[in-house]
Amino acid sequence: MNAAIQHMFDTLARERKPAFVPFITVGDPDPETSLDICLTLQSAGASLIELGVPFSDPLADGPVIQRSSTRALSGRGTTVADVLHVAKQARQQGLTVPLVLFTYFNPLLQIGLDQAFALMAESGMNGVIIPDLPYEESHRVLPFCRQYAQDYIPLVSITSRDRVASIVSVASGFVYCVSSIGVTGVRGELHDGLEPLIRTVRNCTDLPIVTGFGIGTGSHYRKAADLCDGVAIGSALVGLIEEHFVRRQAAQSGHEAIRQFVSELQGTLR
Numbered sequence: 001m002n003a004a005i006q007h008m009f010d011t012l013a014r015e016r017k018p019a020f021v022p023f024i025t026v027g028d029p030d031p032e033t034s035l036d037i038c039l040t041l042q043s044a045g046a047s048l049i050e051l052g053v054p055f056s057d058p059l060a061d062g063p064v065i066q067r068s069s070t071r072a073l074s075g076r077g078t079t080v081a082d083v084l085h086v087a088k089q090a091r092q093q094g095l096t097v098p099l100v101l102f103t104y105f106n107p108l109l110q111i112g113l114d115q116a117f118a119l120m121a122e123s124g125m126n127g128v129i130i131p132d133l134p135y136e137e138s139h140r141v142l143p144f145c146r147q148y149a150q151d152y153i154p155l156v157s158i159t160s161r162d163r164v165a166s167i168v169s170v171a172s173g174f175v176y177c178v179s180s181i182g183v184t185g186v187r188g189e190l191h192d193g194l195e196p197l198i199r200t201v202r203n204c205t206d207l208p209i210v211t212g213f214g215i216g217t218g219s220h221y222r223k224a225a226d227l228c229d230g231v232a233i234g235s236a237l238v239g240l241i242e243e244h245f246v247r248r249q250a251a252q253s254g255h256e257a258i259r260q261f262v263s264e265l266q267g268t269l270r
């Protein structure tokens with residue numbers, strides 16, 4: 001268990017507030033901007049930030065995050081080490097919210113699991129989500145998570161309901177409930193399988209539950225927040241970054257748009 005993530009959820013539970021968990025692809029449009037965006041997200045009210053490692057074959061990602069990964073991999077590219085360097089710099093610049101590395105398995109294998117987790121701990125990371133590592137393979141990383149005090153956050157999806165007990169048995173920090181089927185990207189509606197999935201997870205663990213996938217509007221955010229302990233938003237935020245920092249090349253309006261976006265989401269809870 002990583003104390004920072006547990007402390008964050010304990011504090012929010014006492015305040016009866018959900019965690020707001022944004023996802024960004026680090027290196028999109030560049031590492032320096034990603035660092036600034038993390039600081040903006042913290043000041044806007046993010047509870048924990050998912051730092052995405054761009055990957056060439058993001059199977060679980062829709063077009064917005066795929067484009068984001070492609071941009072982060074173009075030019076000099078963005079590696080796991082680059083993402084962790086951004087985390088370390090952000091810590092030095094006052095980022096205090098917990099950070100979770102969001103990476104496919106291959107980039108970790110490329111630098112070696114022991115080296116990767118040692119670097120994560122040294123960079124101030126608090127946990128890891130590996131969307132393409134199945135429960136049956138989680139034993140390959142759990143010893144390193146324990147050794148380096150990194151929470152292992154598994155994904156539970158609507159299609160994996162019959163395996164929830166096994167999947168959450170290896171979890172620490174929180175459990176990530178994938179609220180839709182398919183790939184990431186804002187949906188028109190929350191999947192009606194989300195509520196029964198959360199009930200199933202609640203019956204299997206006392207860990208906090210964060211849901212994500214497809215949430216991009218205030219009404220969906222509120223519905224998801226009523227069901228869970230936290231809500232993850234990626235594509236809607238990455239789309240804002242694409243619009244302001246890439247298309248318009250307007251960083252100032254980009255940071256303002258992020259603050260406005262977070263404020264509107266939080267406003268739906270009042």
Ligand SMILES: O=P(O)(O)OC[C@@H](O)[C@@H](O)c1c[nH]c2ccccc12
Pocket residue numbers: 023050052060061065102131155178183184185186212213214215232233234235236
């Ligand atoms: O982008 P969305 O639809 O808001 O979904 C959250 C998602 O971005 C983030 O948590 C995530 C990024 N890539 C993933 C792959 C699998 C599960 C979750 C993710």
